[in-house]
Amino acid sequence: MDFNEEFIKFVDNDAETAENVIESKPWKILIVDDEKDVHRVTRIVLKGLTFEGRPIKLISAYSKEEALEILRKDKDIALAIIDVVMEDKHAGLDLVKYIRENLKNHKTRLVIRTGQPGYAPNKEVVLNYDINDYREKTELTSERLITVILSGLRSYRDIVNLEKEAESLKTIFGFATESTSETNEDIFLESSCKVVRNMAENYDIILNTKICEDYPEFHSNKKNFIHWENEKEFFVIFNSDTERQKVFCVSSEKPIPENLKNLLNLFLLHIITTVEKMRISNELNETLYEIIFTLGELLESRSEETGEHVLRVSNIVYDIAQAAGIEEHKAFEFKIASMLHDIGKIGIPDYILNKPGKLTDSEFEIMKEHTVIGYRILASSNKDIFKIAASIAKYHHENWDGSGYPEGLKGKEIPIEARITAIADVYDALVSDRVYRPGWPKEKVIKYMKDMKGKKFDPELLDIFLSKIVDKF
Template sequence: MNDEMLFEDEDEDQGRDSAAAAGAAPAPWQVLIVDDEPSVHQVTQLVMADFSFDGRRVHFTDCYSAAEARAVLARPNQFALILLDVVMESEHAGLDLVRHIREELRNSNVRIVLRTGQPGQAPQEYVIRSYDINDYREKTELTHGKLSTVFYSALRAYRDLIRLERARNGLRRSIDAITQVGDSHNLRSFCSAVLEQASVLLGRDGEGICASRVNAFAAARMDGGLKVLAVTPAYADCRAEQRLDELPPAVREAFARCMRERCNHHGELYYVCYHRTRDDSESFLYMAFAEPIGVEEHELLAAFSANVAITYEKLLQREDSAATQDATLAILGEALERRAAGEGRHVQRVGLIAALLAGAAGMSPAEAEQLRLAAPLHDCGHAGVPDAVLHQPGPLSAAQWLVMRGHCETGRAMLARSARPLLQLAASIAHEHHERWDGGGYPRGLAGQEISLAGRIVALADCLDAMLCARPYRPAATLEQALAQVRADSGTRFAPDLAALLLQQEPALRELYRRLPPD
């Protein structure tokens, strides 16, 4: 996040809130006096020695020329008010300094009050019209009453400007934080982003835990367990699945209170937000800070957590929908494979090999995932092949082979009925996974780039896994033998670039077949 989006570490209200919480005197208002007459400095400070506004006294910094003031203002500072002489080392030194502050330093918050002992040198109407100042006074107006009026007016305006700036910064930071969180693609990355952005939102380090608890029925089966979704380093010992009473005491008490009261709450050094979804699942965000957090920071966190809760629920729904879709497609693919006297994990492995190859070929993670889901349906057209043909133990007759070849068109027709992109992809794969790079495949005799990339990938994945599975008429090949055949068929049966990429994935393939071996 850009530095400009961070709160100033020592801005006025925050400094006051922190000091009050710690029992110390609030930070004073910073006032800069720029005047070449030492007596003006002395009288001003003497007259205003006991002044205070909003519970804060004033602290004076003295400069005796415009050049000296430029050097002081070039350093980090929190000046709320500048009392500025017009005539110093030159007749317009003060006016030139005003331009420098507003235009070069781009400081529009500090209040500038011009004071002059020679009113004719800088006519009041001209100066107020031409320069971005906030008041114009003669040096004869150094009485307590006159100066108090100037100070009250200037400091009140400065305070309100800082509050507005903080509100704008807080809004920008809230929007940016929600954007960063909303870009997360799954629940775990979402919760990690929430923890990170909750700290960034306040411009201070915090430690925290994101956790969830499923609905009451499922929670009973889990013995009341929570699911810890993300943690900061201070809570790295928390396991993914643990009981409420196993959490650190402060976190346990905060979450237990949330469960009882079903709302956000906070203490001096922590904030915890609570959200209950429509299906009665619960989500929790606990953040602890080293220093007290003020009312405005609570409001920022509350606004942030409200938006997070909405995003969280939508992400839960999306993940549940995606998981349901994944399971449904896997079950359907396995059911069709078992009907063909195969073992169900063939289609699962084809999907995983296809996704592996897609990633190696430069497809995006999202595209590779879509291919993983669609590839298991490549042989769904077997549903239209009679059992006598599908379960033929020996070679097929010419008539039977013609029927068998029809499963590509049958599969395409079945899947293409849906307009959903995933099933349209599966339809294309079902139609093309028996095409060959050299044009000798079926059903359309496509060659080379005429075959879609997905069709080329699944054709290779399907053939590789088929070679590694035993059939009634042949034993299973070893991985070395299957890869040797892929190398031999590169440029004829298989796309040569994909064959080369697959051969480079041998370690990943060995791991895959270790986890999901053929029966």
Template sequence: MPTKKEKILIVDDELIIRELLFDLLTDEGFFVELASDGETALKIIRDDSEIAVLFTDIIMPKMDGIMLIHKARELNPGIVPIIMTGYATIETARAAVKEGAYDYVLKPFNISEIKTVVNNALERNRLIQENARLKEITELFKISENISAIRDEEQLFRFILNAALEHTQAKRGSILEVVEDGKYLKVVASTGLPSEMNGKTIPVDFKTISGMVVKNLEPLLIEDITQNPNLQNFLIGLKNKSFISVPLQRKKSEFMESHPLAINEQDVIAVLNVTDKSDGEVFSETDLKVLKIIANHGASAIENARLIHEIESAQREIVFTLGEIVETRSRETGSHVKRVAEYSKLLALKLGLSNKEAEILRLASPLHDVGKVGIPDAILNKPGPLTPSEFDVIKTHTTIGYDMLSKTKGVVLQSAAIIALEHHERFDGNGYPNGKKGKDIHIFGRIVGIADVFDALGVERVYKRAWTLDEIKEYFGEQRGKQFDPDLVDVFFSNIEEVLQIRERFPEKD
């Protein structure tokens, strides 16, 4: 039910009618505003979005009641119009309702009827507002859901801008990322700007709109930018009057507020700008509200994407560092695991695996020998030949590595577990630990098996010389279909030039 706090606007060119309805409705506890003509009424509606009910005479100078209803609805779609008329004809009433009036009352007024019509109109307004809020929540939920699924920053910025343009009916807009410790703004997404603006970086100028938003951490809603020459933003090159600029602001927890990092993180991630609203309309407070919500969701998504990227980068560093430690312990070098990783990715791509699968393999392969941490130094680094029992101990590094890695849930470490277990299996079934054969050996294991042996043969160690490329090719030719998958061997050596380029990029370190 209505709370009687809603606002009602009375529009009539007769003072006595305005005063009569004012007294009647204020006595009932309503907030009432008055206007003597349509133009004054529209200004009130434009300035006050909380007007719930519009009482208007149907016959007035300058603008009649029907025209006022149409224009009022453009400014406030939720406003409920009621026509007042002294023309007691059913045709007039029907025409008014057909043109958008919710109801009508006849002059002279019946007080009881006025109360009933007002309460019904307010109930109607409440339902309209609830439906609008529900629609807004649904739309914003979709935006939030879609934003949260995007991990690429460039795609995120583009999605945020498109959502802002769609929900404000704007034709032009941009997102300017704050870069270089807050000293510059970079155009990372735009619509309606010259193409050369994309990627452009400019110094932050606190006299421009975007600069003020960065400085003050507050959005700006400007109805007529031409009235203030200090707000001319030379980057945007505005010719339109109405403009909104909203910060995508970094969230700070209570802990971060009281324990700031030594690293300087700017409060504003980026600035979202929209202009050129459809049909030349002025942006409203509702538009600003929607943009603030989009900006909040967008800022959170960007921070999450950056955090995930940092975590993934840290994981990659940990994987490669651990792989290097393992190889160093067994008299290999850190460059070995990097080359094996790149060889493996190259071969995966040449075999037709997806970019994602190839990248997972690249990240997982450095841990192929991680199980060697469980092998005693006396055996792992024995200068002479191994006894059969010692070789049996060496072979356990595959199962040790698998047991270490298989308990994890991440796809990279799960893949690393498979590689650790199967990279010493042989295509002919004479490998270890499980004697798997042919295509029963996981493709990752077959690939890393080739990459690992190729690199080990081609580098010099204190206990052996580096093999020549011809010697390596001859060995792989002999082991084609025995130790190695013949199809993979063919693909690997048909791309040997790219393989050798990788070797040059990751040389042995002294």
């Protein structure tokens, strides 16, 4: 019995058939052989063969060069069955070497199939070339060919899955690293949705994601948990004593594979942990902000001025910062930190702090010390909010032209948080009643500030304040 006759023996009940398979992405198999009959017979044998619900697509190349052209363009060929003797005695082996060393393709499974083993002895080829199987054409019956094909596809599938899992783990690690600075829960959950969708795309799964509120069926004593409704749908439930329930809803048109499910569970646990930490951090920050505000009010009351000055200044600072393009979380830090801009006045004697008339030169020198005193009080903390507050306390009396105090800084040598606070502080101080004078009319204040543009105030920031912010206050 010759090769072709034995080769065509095909038992189709050992594999899935195409009629049982829905349309899906095929497994690509490259046949490299200069004999047309080999291609014809291979197609006959593999007709209707499928693997894991996906059909098989055969691609033919009749020379080493033709195969290289295909491999350069097509990066997802699962298996290549390569003849040794084609253009020359070692064309197939040269092709194997080029695939592995030049194309850096270590994923495609390579099977040597030769009709002339004398030119490429089994032991020598297996030892010296990065191949996955070696077969003589005479031994490859239809059943054995199918075994080689399915074994190669399983190996390729496992490699691809490992790559997908590695990529997903890289995504999870990257997101975990990048998200540590995020403080807005809604933004964090929206970003998490994108990561979940991207992870699924690696597995050719399209996920629909959305953030919902108040699912009565998920009201539970548990704080936060994951609920898999079925193999196509799951939820991450975030319960809270102080906030409305949030539910991270995810669904798919087709079943989510087990390995993707395991990775998703790992990532979802990270989401839950991060949200819990975020909520604890936010609660602590809110407590801290209340303490800062209360302290600011206390300092203002000591100087017989209303505590509302602290609140108004902080609101103006926040609006200017946002209008200047500063990130929201940083603008919020400026807002809170600015409440302590005059904390150094705690070290100024009452007779100077509450003097109804103009200060003498010596008294003014003492008053100027409040900037340095405030800095010393705040700079010892390693918290970002207090570092910003220390900067504001020390530098909010510096002037754009260098005529301010305590260091006579000029222009952008002055930290931006201090330049912003200077505008807010002067504006609110001038429009408000003080112990030594009544408040100015708003028009007079605006004229004064325009006159001080480029002298006392940062010109760009002042323009932002006067054009976009002042009408609100």
